[in-house]
Every structure is written in C-alpha cells, then in structure tokens.
Amino acid sequence: MRIIAGSAKGRTLTQPAGVTRPTSDRTREGIFSALESEIGTCVGITFLDLFGGTGAVGLEALSRGASEVIVVEKDVKAANVCRENYELISRSTSGNFSVLRMSVDNYLDLEASKLPSCDVVYLDPPYEVTNEVIEKILGKICDRGLLHADAVVIVERSSRTKPFTWPAGLKALKERKYGEGAVYFGVS
Numbered sequence: 001m002r003i004i005a006g007s008a009k010g011r012t013l014t015q016p017a018g019v020t021r022p023t024s025d026r027t028r029e030g031i032f033s034a035l036e037s038e039i040g041t042c043v044g045i046t047f048l049d050l051f052g053g054t055g056a057v058g059l060e061a062l063s064r065g066a067s068e069v070i071v072v073e074k075d076v077k078a079a080n081v082c083r084e085n086y087e088l089i090s091r092s093t094s095g096n097f098s099v100l101r102m103s104v105d106n107y108l109d110l111e112a113s114k115l116p117s118c119d120v121v122y123l124d125p126p127y128e129v130t131n132e133v134i135e136k137i138l139g140k141i142c143d144r145g146l147l148h149a150d151a152v153v154i155v156e157r158s159s160r161t162k163p164f165t166w167p168a169g170l171k172a173l174k175e176r177k178y179g180e181g182a183v184y185f186g187v188s
Helices: 025-039 056-063 076-092 104-108 131-143
Strands: 046-050 068-072 096-100 118-123 147-158 171-178 181-187
Touching (some): 025 181, 046 056, 056 068, 056 076, 076 096
Parallel strands (some): 046 118, 118 147
Antiparallel strands (some): 171 181
C-alpha cells in the first residue's frame, strides 16, 4: 500500500493485520481520478474520512494538497496506524491531519461548532454494515450541515451489496466498480 500521487507519491504505508480492509492502490487511484474530474483539484479542500482504517485515503488527499484531513476511526490499533502513517509522510505535506478515535455516530453527534464544513466526505465502512445504517449516516451528515455547497460524498461498498438510497440533500453523481468494491459518488 502506497501513496499514489502528490507530494508524498510512492511512500509506503503500513497496515495492521486483520483489523481493517484497506482500499487498494488501484481503487484509491480511481477514486481520486473521479473526484478530481469533479472538483478539479484537491488543493485547499477539507476532507473527512469516516471509518478511516489505515488512513490511506485521507493521507492520499493530504498528499494531493488538502488543507485539512480529519480521520474518524474507533479501533485503537487502526487509529494508531493512521498516526504512524501520517508520520511517514508528514515531512512531504503541509496540510493539517487529525485522527479522532471514536465511532462515526459519536463524531456526528459532536457539538456543531466542533464539526467542520467539508468539501469531500469519504465513507468506507465494513462491508457488513447495512444500507440502512449507511443511509442514516448520510442523512445525519446532511442534517448536521457538514457539507459545503457542491460537496462530494464518496461511499465504498461491496460490489455484491444492493445500492443504497441517497437521502434528501444528496444526489447520485456516478458509480465505479473496482474488483470486489463499488464506489458511489454523490453531490450536495
């Protein structure tokens, strides 16, 4: 697993055995290609990575110029790996990077003043998380005012799972399949 592009391109990241299902290099490359075709560039964006795992997706955004990346990860081991991976690329990047060790629900229930408005929100929950839970999280993201106008929301799921329904406030933009994964893009 490595950083695909940007200031930390080629840096190898670590991953904890058995704790996460990291997004493959190929999938991350596809995600960022599709994202940048929508927003132009990652330079200066605020990127929220829910269910952060190793932090690779958020770190990719940081390498590509995001000014702020927030990773939410409840697993202690995975959150520590996120921090370790940030240390591996920190000298090559200039944006702010933070790891919040808490559940996504607890994060979304924080006081509104503690929640930044984001340009991109990325969700990669465990594949066994139901569509109903995904839809609830997406609804809460909209209800809490986490999205700038024209923000992009990206959801990675198993390609074997039926598609979820985008809630009011988000509309489907595109869908891409990468092996076992399906990536859905929505816009506010």
